[in-house]
Amino acid sequence: MNSLILSAATRFLAPLMLAYSLFILLRGHNEPGGGFIGGLVAATAFALYAKAEDTGAVRRAMRIAPELLSMLGLGAAVMAGVWGWWEGDAFLESVWPFLVVEDGKKEGLPVGSALLFDVGVYMVVVGAVTALFLALEDDASRSPDDEDADQSGER
Amino acid sequence: MAEAESPAGRAAGVRRLVPALLSALAAWWFFGFVPAVHGGETVFFVWDWAPQLGVSFAFAIDGLGLVFALLVTGIGALVLLYAAEYFRTHPQRDRLLVLLVLFELSMLGLVLADDALTLFLFWEGTTVTSFLLIGFDHEKAEARAKAVQALIVTGLGGVALLAGLLLAGQQTGTYRLSELGDYALTLRNGGMYQGVFWLVILGCFTKSAQIPFHYWLPNAMAAPTPVSAYLHSATMVKAGVYLLARLSPALSGTDLWMWTLTLTGAATMVLSSIWAMRQSDLKLGLAYTTVMGLGALTMMLGAGGEGAILAFCVFLIVHALYKASLFLVIGILDKKAGTREADGLSGLGRDMPLTWLVALLAGASMAGLPPFFGFIGKEAIYEGALHGDAPAALVAVAALLANAMMIAIAGAVALTPFTGEFKAKKAAPTDAHLFMWAGPAALALLGLGFGLAPGAAELLVAPMAASVAGEAMDVHLHLFGGVNLPLALSVVTFALGYVLWRRLPRTRESLALLEAGGARQGFRLLRGDRALRPDARPLGDFERSYDVFLRVLTGLSRETTALLQSGYLPRYLRVTMATMAGMTAAGLWVGGGWPSIEMGEAPGLMLLVVALIAVASLTLLMTARRLLLITSLGVVGAGVALIFALYGAIDVAITQLMVETLVVVIIAVALLKLPRIALARTAAAQRARLWNGAIGAAVGVAVTGALMAVMDGEIDRSLTDYFEKASATIAFGRNIVNVILVDFRALDTMGEIAVVAIAGLSALALLAARVRPMKDAEK
Numbered sequence: 001m002n003s004l005i006l007s008a009a010t011r012f013l014a015p016l017m018l019a020y021s022l023f024i025l026l027r028g029h030n031e032p033g034g035g036f037i038g039g040l041v042a043a044t045a046f047a048l049y050a051k052a053e054d055t056g057a058v059r060r061a062m063r064i065a066p067e068l069l070s071m072l073g074l075g076a077a078v079m080a081g082v083w084g085w086w087e088g089d090a091f092l093e094s095v096w097p098f099l100v101v102e103d104g105k106k107e108g109l110p111v112g113s114a115l116l117f118d119v120g121v122y123m124v125v126v127g128a129v130t131a132l133f134l135a136l137e138d139d140a141s142r143s144p145d146d147e148d149a150d151q152s153g154e155r
Numbered sequence: 156m157a158e159a160e161s162p163a164g165r166a167a168g169v170r171r172l173v174p175a176l177l178s179a180l181a182a183w184w185f186f187g188f189v190p191a192v193h194g195g196e197t198v199f200f201v202w203d204w205a206p207q208l209g210v211s212f213a214f215a216i217d218g219l220g221l222v223f224a225l226l227v228t229g230i231g232a233l234v235l236l237y238a239a240e241y242f243r244t245h246p247q248r249d250r251l252l253v254l255l256v257l258f259e260l261s262m263l264g265l266v267l268a269d270d271a272l273t274l275f276l277f278w279e280g281t282t283v284t285s286f287l288l289i290g291f292d293h294e295k296a297e298a299r300a301k302a303v304q305a306l307i308v309t310g311l312g313g314v315a316l317l318a319g320l321l322l323a324g325q326q327t328g329t330y331r332l333s334e335l336g337d338y339a340l341t342l343r344n345g346g347m348y349q350g351v352f353w354l355v356i357l358g359c360f361t362k363s364a365q366i367p368f369h370y371w372l373p374n375a376m377a378a379p380t381p382v383s384a385y386l387h388s389a390t391m392v393k394a395g396v397y398l399l400a401r402l403s404p405a406l407s408g409t410d411l412w413m414w415t416l417t418l419t420g421a422a423t424m425v426l427s428s429i430w431a432m433r434q435s436d437l438k439l440g441l442a443y444t445t446v447m448g449l450g451a452l453t454m455m456l457g458a459g460g461e462g463a464i465l466a467f468c469v470f471l472i473v474h475a476l477y478k479a480s481l482f483l484v485i486g487i488l489d490k491k492a493g494t495r496e497a498d499g500l501s502g503l504g505r506d507m508p509l510t511w512l513v514a515l516l517a518g519a520s521m522a523g524l525p526p527f528f529g530f531i532g533k534e535a536i537y538e539g540a541l542h543g544d545a546p547a548a549l550v551a552v553a554a555l556l557a558n559a560m561m562i563a564i565a566g567a568v569a570l571t572p573f574t575g576e577f578k579a580k581k582a583a584p585t586d587a588h589l590f591m592w593a594g595p596a597a598l599a600l601l602g603l604g605f606g607l608a609p610g611a612a613e614l615l616v617a618p619m620a621a622s623v624a625g626e627a628m629d630v631h632l633h634l635f636g637g638v639n640l641p642l643a644l645s646v647v648t649f650a651l652g653y654v655l656w657r658r659l660p661r662t663r664e665s666l667a668l669l670e671a672g673g674a675r676q677g678f679r680l681l682r683g684d685r686a687l688r689p690d691a692r693p694l695g696d697f698e699r700s701y702d703v704f705l706r707v708l709t710g711l712s713r714e715t716t717a718l719l720q721s722g723y724l725p726r727y728l729r730v731t732m733a734t735m736a737g738m739t740a741a742g743l744w745v746g747g748g749w750p751s752i753e754m755g756e757a758p759g760l761m762l763l764v765v766a767l768i769a770v771a772s773l774t775l776l777m778t779a780r781r782l783l784l785i786t787s788l789g790v791v792g793a794g795v796a797l798i799f800a801l802y803g804a805i806d807v808a809i810t811q812l813m814v815e816t817l818v819v820v821i822i823a824v825a826l827l828k829l830p831r832i833a834l835a836r837t838a839a840a841q842r843a844r845l846w847n848g849a850i851g852a853a854v855g856v857a858v859t860g861a862l863m864a865v866m867d868g869e870i871d872r873s874l875t876d877y878f879e880k881a882s883a884t885i886a887f888g889r890n891i892v893n894v895i896l897v898d899f900r901a902l903d904t905m906g907e908i909a910v911v912a913i914a915g916l917s918a919l920a921l922l923a924a925r926v927r928p929m930k931d932a933e934k
Contacts, residue, residue: 028890028893028897029887029888029889029890029893029894029897030811030888030889030890031889031890032805032806032890032892033806033893034806034890034892034893034896034897035896035897036810036896037806037809037813040810040813040817041813043817044813044816044817044820045577047817051820058522060232066915067916067919070911070912070915070916071912071913073908074909075906077904077905078905079907080901081901081902081905083707091208091814091902092901092902092905094886094897094898094901096887099887103456106887108904110887114886114888114894114897114898114901117897117901117904118893118897120905120908121896121897121908124908124911124912125908125911126912127912128912128915128916129817129915130645131915131916131918131919132821132914132915132918132919133817133820133821133824135918135919135922135923136821136824136825136922139822139922140824140825140827152821153801154328
């Protein structure tokens, strides 16, 4: 798509959306949000970027293949599970290494395996949705000759 | 070992004997249990498997199990030794030996299992390994086809068996076979007896090749001869009669049991004897006599009474000994003389004296000549027939006919090839290697030994009969029981058998002609008319049922696949949605119809949103323009998100909004690829939209009803209460939804993200495959 307005706006919007998606991911444990929603927001940001520029720009900006990102996310989630298994007694039991609870009051940093798991969810959603979108977009914007061949074959 | 030229060759030469050695050791180990088991003891080995379900990994060595274990390991050792030599230079020798050992283990587990599910596990093990063994020459299309046939027939029986065993377990509350006999009355009066009986019978009859499922066994002769000797004489095919015997204390004693087993057994016995006479291939003839033996065993179990049970036990051992021996002899003939055809073999006695001796010993036992063990077996059958619950005349006549024909076949195998003028395919036939005649010789000698010293056989037969009868039995075996009716029957049998043997070549020819010409041709033939029609079908062609079954099955799956997997996305969606509506409606109907609950007052804003969704949905149905379609779809989604937000489910609302946004963007991209004319205003398109609308409305109504029913019912709030209480204190999060997602029910989430990741990958793969769009898309 060749729109100056969209292109210019996206330069500001996409990074903001990405930052916001991280914010949503992190606040998720206490406020509305979480990995799934955050991931969707980030995927929307990449979709916007792809519409404003092209898919190559998105791939370059991501630096890592989206499908690989989703696989890494799945791996992170599994690691969170194994971590819980290792430290506690069950797969996916949550572990809080920086948190001490005294008299019902918690002290320290509430960061643990649950967060790693949520980050994994975030990566899977971003990766899978973006991969799908980019592939569709690539497919739709193939060279017009191919397009014509397809269309004529169909009618 | 002649092949052992190099150290590696010698190692390989020794290695081929390892399976036989291990099997012999196992047989020796089992032999050690004979005194204890004879004393009435049962040795159990039990490990927990799924104790919550009452399922255990249980084994029991009792009389029945021990005899079978000895047969399996003992004959196994001899067959493995034979096979090591028979296949010495075969490139896939080790594969065969490994398969045979695997089969042996499955069979051993089967006969020793004391738990219904353990038994089933090993039962299936024998099915699978025998499939691999029958299809050992997998480069031959015929071997493959026969292997598949055996797999399908016995596999289907296996499924029925599992269902029957589970039913029996449910009814009685135990899966231990040794305890099942104590619940015989519960089972019989429990209302499930018919179901258990027929399912178990189906499993046993398919496995043990009873009419009308017998055809797979002669077909399984596509397997190499040592395999046939092991599987199709002594072990696998006996699994069915084994299980009948094992369940006899629990299931027998009814008219249903008596008539089904007696009639099926008798029919199988007589018909298969006739088929056996017709075969010119000696191995195939023996295969049919195995079917006859299995029929006799089934008939004896059905006839009931102490005599019949005793006959079952004795004849089972008799049959295993002579049949395995004769199969192995045929293998030697095939290998050394070059053919198994009855017409192509005669006068080999001078060149193959040892083979002849073994054949004579085993054949005499098969014919039931005194003083061989076979004679005792035959007498026991007549004795059991005369004093059983079933009509004595029927059982005795069937046994007499079949036994006489057995004599003819025994003669054809043990006498005809070795006497008369020399005829063979290979010029200079010789006796086989020690490893090859040791097995059949040992088995044949055992048949003689048990006949001369029946007391030794009693050691095994007495506890075995006790297991089958479910109570201790007084067992006395003797060679000569005085001048009585069984002895008279034996004499008649010998006379009839001798005549049949003398006339065997001519009988075979007329049977073959009968087969080639059908029944009417056969009669015309008897009148001397030799003109035969070519369009003949085999005699008693039960295999047809298998062919028809396969044809119906494949046809049915083709039809259903064509109906459901049309390759056309809108149809998939319609089928899925209609099914969902139907199932939900059915659930509502079963659950008591449309729920009646008090609906609260809805706020005005909500009504507005609902109206918006309704208008957008109607637009969806009526429009033919793509852009409008996508937009109205988005409006519906946004409206639903608004409802979520209004009710405080803010997480769900955000997710819904984000998903709607992305879906609209993605569909917009996809639409660019679609043909422009797909939504034309034709009558067909109108009709399709009407259908879509109807299905959509049905789903909506059904789901609404289901949701109302849920609200109507008692909702167990204990989980909700726990989550509300524990979310902040244990999981340190105030957003319960997220805490549930990443902590309490994280395993579910892990499954879901795995689905998301896989869906993404699949979409990539689909796009990469670049399938051309279908030309006949709905216009």
